[in-house]
Structure formats: C-alpha cells, structure tokens
Amino acid sequence: MKSAHLNSRLLVAILSMDVGIAVLLCGQFTSWIPALDYACVQAAASNKEVQDFDPSSGTISSHTLAQQPQKSRGFQRISVTDDPDRTFETSPPSPLDYAVLLQSLRNRGYNHVLLTTRMTWDDEPGIEARALSDRLALFKKSVIALPVTRGATAHPLPAPLVRALIPFDQIKGDHQLIPTVNQVTLPTHVDGGEQTFAGFHRIESTPSSPDHIPMLAHWPGQGLIPSIELLAIMINHDIDIADLLIDCGQHIRLGQKGPVIPLDIYGQTPVPKSPAPATNELAPLTAAQLISLKPTSPEASITPIGLIHATGKNTSPTNTLHPTRLTQILTLSKTFLIPEKTTHYRKLPLWANMTLLLTITLAACWGLTFHPINSLLTVTTLAILLFPLLLAFMHLTHHWFGLSAPLASLISAYLIPIRHRKRTTPIQKYRTSKPKPVIRP
Incomplete structure (x- = not known):
C-alpha cells in the first residue's frame, strides 16, 4: 500500500516537473514568459526601488531611490x-x-x-x-x-x-x-x-x-x-x-x-x-x-x-x-x-533553474495527500513562499529566477489526481455489499 502511494507521488512529480521544464524552455524562445517573470520581480520589489530589464541578457538593474x-x-x-x-x-x-x-x-x-x-x-x-x-x-x-x-x-x-x-x-x-x-x-x-x-x-x-x-x-x-x-x-x-x-x-x-x-x-x-x-x-x-x-x-x-x-x-x-x-x-x-545606487541581478542559468524546479516539485509532491484540502494548503503555502524565497535569493546571490515555471509545476501537481486502489478482503466485500432480498417459502 505504501509502495503504491509512493509510486503515485513520484508519477505526479515527474509529470509536474515536465510541465515546469516546458515553461522554462518556452521562456527561451518567447518574450511574454520573461516579461511575466520580470513583472513578478517588480511586484515583490520595494516601493523605493525601480528596475530596468534587459530581455537579451536577462539582467535586472535595480535602482535604489533617495532624495x-x-x-x-x-x-x-x-x-x-x-x-x-x-x-x-x-x-x-x-x-x-x-x-x-x-x-x-x-x-x-x-x-x-x-x-x-x-x-x-x-x-x-x-x-x-x-x-x-x-x-x-x-x-x-x-x-x-x-x-x-x-x-x-x-x-x-x-x-x-x-x-x-x-x-x-x-x-x-x-x-x-x-x-x-x-x-x-x-x-x-x-x-x-x-x-x-x-x-x-x-x-x-x-x-x-x-x-x-x-x-x-x-x-x-x-x-x-x-x-x-x-x-x-x-x-x-x-x-x-x-x-x-x-x-x-x-x-x-x-x-x-x-x-x-x-x-x-x-x-x-x-x-x-x-x-x-x-x-x-x-x-x-x-x-x-x-x-x-x-x-x-x-x-x-x-x-x-x-x-x-x-x-x-x-x-x-x-x-x-x-x-x-x-x-x-x-x-x-x-x-x-x-x-x-544600482545593483545588477543576473538570471539563473537553465541548469540551475531546473535544479531549483526539481526541489520545489519534490517538496510539493511530498506534501500531497488524498485529501483535496490538505493538497491545496500545501500547494498554496509553497506558492506564497516563492516570493520571499526570490527576494532572499536576489539579496544573497545577486541572481534571480522566474516564478512562472515553479508556479506551473505547483498548479500541475495539484490538478493531477492521485488515485489509490483500495484492497478489500472477502469479509469486507460481503459486509459492504448490498443485502440480497430473502425469499421465504
């Protein structure tokens, strides 16, 4: 039973990871996904900062404002x-x-x-x-x-x-x-x-x-x-x-x-x-x-x-x-x-983004259960934590990562159903079956 449950979680992790990788790769050839990722960085930034984004290099220049x-x-x-x-x-x-x-x-x-x-x-x-x-x-x-x-x-x-x-x-x-x-x-x-x-x-x-x-x-x-x-x-x-x-x-x-x-x-x-x-x-x-x-x-x-x-x-x-x-x-x-003051933040390379995506996806699938409320709570909590994680990552490493791929993986992990086949004994089957009518002579 535990093995079947683990296999279901691994399957969900693989599928949701594939969705995130697809979004990452699409971001290399489209302009709207990098623009969406940059908009998320702007939303998380302080109101005493303004940013410039260079789509060709993926570099964000953050300018601290002062009188x-x-x-x-x-x-x-x-x-x-x-x-x-x-x-x-x-x-x-x-x-x-x-x-x-x-x-x-x-x-x-x-x-x-x-x-x-x-x-x-x-x-x-x-x-x-x-x-x-x-x-x-x-x-x-x-x-x-x-x-x-x-x-x-x-x-x-x-x-x-x-x-x-x-x-x-x-x-x-x-x-x-x-x-x-x-x-x-x-x-x-x-x-x-x-x-x-x-x-x-x-x-x-x-x-x-x-x-x-x-x-x-x-x-x-x-x-x-x-x-x-x-x-x-x-x-x-x-x-x-x-x-x-x-x-x-x-x-x-x-x-x-x-x-x-x-x-x-x-x-x-x-x-x-x-x-x-x-x-x-x-x-x-x-x-x-x-x-x-x-x-x-x-x-x-x-x-x-x-x-x-x-x-x-x-x-x-x-x-x-x-x-x-x-x-x-x-x-x-x-x-x-x-x-x-101007600080430059470079975008993480593709391999580092995939490593981060794998970590987030495994964390999400580990918290998934058969109860929809618990699964929704896990995915929502991880999605909220992505923003402080992004800010901390930028502050410590002067690099940034897009949120579109992790969010796509989290949403996929929640939407993909986990089904577990219940095994019943003959006695359980007999007790749960509908009673048959008794025909009296």
Missing part, C-alpha cells in the same frame, strides 16, 4: 511687480518689456527660463511679439504655459505643444483615464523656436483636485502632453522629452538618472506633504532689480532657472499659476526620489 536635493539646478524667482519706478513701458508688461527682461536674464548667464505669466495680449503684438520670440530663442530651453480643454471640435496642436508631446511608444499601461483634451483655449503670441516648449497650466474641462497635481493630459491620436510642473522638473534636471518613461498608474521616470514621479491612473501626482529640504536658496528679485544689475554670470555652481511670475495688484491677473502651485514646483523639484 538628492543637491542635484537640483534651483530656481531664481523673478517677480513682475506693478512697476512703481516705471522701468517698463506698461503695466502689465508689454511683449517688448518682456523682451527686455529676457535679454537681461540672458546677459547674466541664465540658460533656462520658465514663464508662468500669460504670453497673450488683447491686441495682436505683431513686431513686438517677434522681438520677444527672438529673445526666447536665445535660451537653451524655455517653457511657457497654456490652458487646454476638451471641445466638440479638435484644434491643431500649437508648435510649442508639439515639441513637448510625449509619443505613445514611451507610454506603458492604460492611459484611457488620463483627461482628454483637444483644444488650446488661449493661444500664445510667442514662440522661441525649437527650444521653446509649452505645458498646460489648467485643464478647463476637468475639475482640479486640492490633493493632487496634474502631470499629464491625453491629446487623442497624438500622445500625452505635460503640465508646466512636469516641464519645470524636467529642465531642472536636464531631461529631454525623449528621456521620459511613463508607466500609467505607477510613475514617470525622468531618464535613467532623473527623478521618479509617482503617478496615479488619472495622470496626477500627490501634493507634497513636507517642505523641501533646506538648501542654499537664491534671494528673489524683482524684474526692475534684475535689469539694474550689472551683466554677470550667477555665482551658483549650477546655473539656476529663471522663474518669472507676477506679484503686483495689476500684474497678478496675468499669472497662470496660483502662488501655492508655484511653491509646489519649488518643493517638487527637490523632494522627488532619484536613483542613488
């Missing part, structure tokens, strides 16, 4: 007041006034500028707008803000938004819940050329949330467009559009060495709950103070970004961002986690 405010370029806040000293031609400033301000920034060594005031005027500026566009073109990167909405008829994308467009091949996951927009409600009068990018400051067709900051909007058939906050963080860390990697519902990665921004399924990130780490902040300047300074490069080791916003009673209505959101930009640029 690194010293890598932030920093911002030089420049406020546009009501101009009591009459530095500008008009208040709010005209396109020509902004051209003078931008020229002053450039003469003092600034290579990047972020304009959070409207670049639109009631009267068509004409030649003045062209002068302002020429000054924007002097910067390595410049950012302007535009309002967007969803309307019945789609409008063409303005050129600055086209340059900031994130193509679908850089997007992973479902982006259907990200707000859809197809119109710019207030077009800009300026465009500095190839290095001028636009981000949305408001989605008029979607209510804002006090607890979240919008990062992305979906322009149908084109891709995703960034918010002005996302563009500000990008130029703060020298990140190009082509470097963005978006995993909808998970995060936005700003290149291999840039910040990792948490992202929900609606394309938003949480409002920062703690202030930015203390660093050497530049004292804010008014536009008049900046223009009056002698042309000289900033003293900081990394050239800061000129952040232009309005603070006067007459000029504040031209702001595209509330002061709270402006402060959030400064905070976000320093509080997002950045890859600090």
Whole structure:
C-alpha cells in the first residue's frame, strides 16, 4: 500500500516537473514568459526601488531611490511687480518689456527660463511679439504655459505643444483615464523656436483636485502632453522629452538618472506633504532689480532657472499659476526620489533553474495527500513562499529566477489526481455489499 502511494507521488512529480521544464524552455524562445517573470520581480520589489530589464541578457538593474536635493539646478524667482519706478513701458508688461527682461536674464548667464505669466495680449503684438520670440530663442530651453480643454471640435496642436508631446511608444499601461483634451483655449503670441516648449497650466474641462497635481493630459491620436510642473522638473534636471518613461498608474521616470514621479491612473501626482529640504536658496528679485544689475554670470555652481511670475495688484491677473502651485514646483523639484545606487541581478542559468524546479516539485509532491484540502494548503503555502524565497535569493546571490515555471509545476501537481486502489478482503466485500432480498417459502 505504501509502495503504491509512493509510486503515485513520484508519477505526479515527474509529470509536474515536465510541465515546469516546458515553461522554462518556452521562456527561451518567447518574450511574454520573461516579461511575466520580470513583472513578478517588480511586484515583490520595494516601493523605493525601480528596475530596468534587459530581455537579451536577462539582467535586472535595480535602482535604489533617495532624495538628492543637491542635484537640483534651483530656481531664481523673478517677480513682475506693478512697476512703481516705471522701468517698463506698461503695466502689465508689454511683449517688448518682456523682451527686455529676457535679454537681461540672458546677459547674466541664465540658460533656462520658465514663464508662468500669460504670453497673450488683447491686441495682436505683431513686431513686438517677434522681438520677444527672438529673445526666447536665445535660451537653451524655455517653457511657457497654456490652458487646454476638451471641445466638440479638435484644434491643431500649437508648435510649442508639439515639441513637448510625449509619443505613445514611451507610454506603458492604460492611459484611457488620463483627461482628454483637444483644444488650446488661449493661444500664445510667442514662440522661441525649437527650444521653446509649452505645458498646460489648467485643464478647463476637468475639475482640479486640492490633493493632487496634474502631470499629464491625453491629446487623442497624438500622445500625452505635460503640465508646466512636469516641464519645470524636467529642465531642472536636464531631461529631454525623449528621456521620459511613463508607466500609467505607477510613475514617470525622468531618464535613467532623473527623478521618479509617482503617478496615479488619472495622470496626477500627490501634493507634497513636507517642505523641501533646506538648501542654499537664491534671494528673489524683482524684474526692475534684475535689469539694474550689472551683466554677470550667477555665482551658483549650477546655473539656476529663471522663474518669472507676477506679484503686483495689476500684474497678478496675468499669472497662470496660483502662488501655492508655484511653491509646489519649488518643493517638487527637490523632494522627488532619484536613483542613488544600482545593483545588477543576473538570471539563473537553465541548469540551475531546473535544479531549483526539481526541489520545489519534490517538496510539493511530498506534501500531497488524498485529501483535496490538505493538497491545496500545501500547494498554496509553497506558492506564497516563492516570493520571499526570490527576494532572499536576489539579496544573497545577486541572481534571480522566474516564478512562472515553479508556479506551473505547483498548479500541475495539484490538478493531477492521485488515485489509490483500495484492497478489500472477502469479509469486507460481503459486509459492504448490498443485502440480497430473502425469499421465504
């Protein structure tokens, strides 16, 4: 009896082992099985790590994340007041006034500028707008803000938004819940050329949330467009559009060495709950103070970004961002986690995977019994233990193994029935047989 039971278990072990080996071999020639194994590693990883997977070599690179405010370029806040000293031609400033301000920034060594005031005027500026566009073109990167909405008829994308467009091949996951927009409600009068990018400051067709900051909007058939906050963080860390990697519902990665921004399924990130780490902040300047300074490069080791916003009673209505959101930009640029240390994990060779698979399969079949509940408990326990085993294995050996083959073997071991033929004596057979009717004479 014991021999028959043992033979049944060995047969189940062989069959379930064959299933696991088949999955292992299929993983050598297909892409979806390695992708599934990598997804299991991602699920077991810490939320303070991000991974990269190289399918050709099977190597996983794990990046530990930490706050690194010293890598932030920093911002030089420049406020546009009501101009009591009459530095500008008009208040709010005209396109020509902004051209003078931008020229002053450039003469003092600034290579990047972020304009959070409207670049639109009631009267068509004409030649003045062209002068302002020429000054924007002097910067390595410049950012302007535009309002967007969803309307019945789609409008063409303005050129600055086209340059900031994130193509679908850089997007992973479902982006259907990200707000859809197809119109710019207030077009800009300026465009500095190839290095001028636009981000949305408001989605008029979607209510804002006090607890979240919008990062992305979906322009149908084109891709995703960034918010002005996302563009500000990008130029703060020298990140190009082509470097963005978006995993909808998970995060936005700003290149291999840039910040990792948490992202929900609606394309938003949480409002920062703690202030930015203390660093050497530049004292804010008014536009008049900046223009009056002698042309000289900033003293900081990394050239800061000129952040232009309005603070006067007459000029504040031209702001595209509330002061709270402006402060959030400064905070976000320093509080997002950045890859600090990289560890490489190589995939186990085929023979080592088969050895591990044999061990797991024998352990499963040893615990199988004729009672379905006990068998299910054994298989479930082993399946749960695979995840801590994987993490411990990665930590101790810097190698990893796929979970698809062991899980396939465990499921097969449970589904393959174990049948044991019971032997009965003639007396047992007589006692268990149905009683025959007695015919009385």
